[in-house]
Amino acid sequence: MNAGDWRIAPILVVADIRVSLAYWGDRLGFGHDRVWGEPPSFAIVRRAGTAIMLKQLVPAPSGRANHRLGGHDSPWDAYVWVGDADALHAECVAAGA
Secondary structure (H helix, E strand, O other), X not given: OOOOOOOOOOEEEEOOHHHHHHHHHHOOOOEOOOEEOOOOOEEEEEEOOEEEEEEEOOOOOOOOOXXXXXXXXXXXXXXXXXXXHHHHXXXXXXXOO
């Protein structure tokens, strides 16, 4: 990667790494190579050149996730641009997301 290339891999806090990996894989079409930690608590999911890090805090945090805060902008943890959002949405809905 040269100095002009930028990439981002947001880190999303999850309640259960195994449940989250199943959802991101089965429902959203992301793959992963491995899970880190003992007990397992971190993984990187990838799809179409996008990487998103999932981190389970051990012990679980006492705060609330962004999507539960309410308000207009609060549900946003990350924003990913895609070529065909309607097709991706249909694919994820068909997979049960």
